[in-house]
Amino acid sequence: MELNDRKKLILKAIIANYLETGEPVGSRTIAKHPELNLSSATIRNEMADLEDMGYILQPHTSAGRIPSDTGYRFYVDQLMTERDSEHEEKQALIQRVDKMEVLLKQVANALANSTNYATMVSSPHYQNVTLKFVQLSQVDHEHLLAVIVTQGNIVKNKMIQVEEPLSNEDVLKLNVLLNTFLQGLTLQDINLALIQTMREQAGIRQDVLERILEEIAKAIHDADHMEIYTGGATNILKYPELGNPDTATELLDTLVEKKALTKLVDSTLESDSDNHTGIQVYIGEESPVKNMKDCSIVTATYELAEGGTGTVGIIGPKRMDYKKVVKTLKNLTEELDDIFKDKS
Secondary structure: OOOOHHHHHHHHHHHHHHHHHOOOEOHHHHHOOOOOOOOHHHHHHHHHHHHHOOOEEOOOOOOOEEEOHHHHHHHHHHHHHHHHHHHHHHHHHHHHHHHHHHHHHHHHHHHHHHHOOEEEEEOOEOOOOEEEEEEEEEEEOOEEEEEEEEOOOEEEEEEEEOOOOOOHHHHHHHHHHHHHHHOOOEOOOOOHHHHHHHHHHHHHHHHHHHHHHHHHHHHHHHHOOOOEEEEOHHHHHHOHHHOOHHHHHHHHHHHHHOOOHHHHHHHHHHHHHHHOOOEEEEEHHHOOOHHHOOEEEEEEEEEOOOOOEEEEEEEEEOOOOHHHHHHHHHHHHHHHHHHHHHHO
8 A cells, every 4th residue: 555645644634733732633633634625534544544554543442543653753754854955954044144143243344444433233133033943963872962043043052961861763753842843933932831732742751851942942032132243443542532531441341341232222223113214323412322422323224034133333423424424334234135135
């Protein structure tokens, strides 16, 4: 008997439903599947064939069916085949994240060199960060490596200690479980009911699952952290009005420590969402950064295809060349938008 496309689709639907609910799956449930346009009677016949072939089991009389180990193997192999086709894309995404950090640092320095002002560039910020995927790999008998990728292709590698060795089958089932339940969810979406269902599915591997979930939660939380890159901090010393020792020290400290610059990024993103001009100019007391009241700051927003937004800013004296700075920022953010959207 051949496992044709229709049987494969029904088998996938049975396994997906069982992974979600933990309950035996009946023909009426499968008949509601959006990709199937089959009667319950036809599905019952196909399920009987799948049972004869060893892909599903009937746990007790008059119950629905559950996947057998052979069925799980089919599901995992199919899943891995699909993911193999995505592997190169995922590796490219990971490399692009590394390249993005390098690029943003280069932008800050190049901008400082071309304008003779101080500059800052923030990493992209996302609202309600979601999990993209998790990949578990066994390092040795005592450790698992969890590669956790969140929205914006932010990659976190976490080493997880296990008390007992896991079989390859255990690792594969955990991969299926994690990605089936968690892909596309935010931290707020991962509630107690969902975790309890996953614990039941994990069986004797609940302790390992809990450690992985802790690391996933940390990774999603960390993904919301914003990095700020600065360049040309000492350029401000070129301008006499900013050369006062106290003023210069405060400005340099702000640019080096960067913490206060988050207020500037937040203000820019909020203003940009209100008026959509793309360019914000803060003069003197208008600055959201306390130690920059003697400066002018011009900022612009860049966007990523996945929805992330970041800020580019130029900081200089109030007599800065506004025309040149605004033109430079407009050209730069357009280039960044094109680069990030083309590579997404």
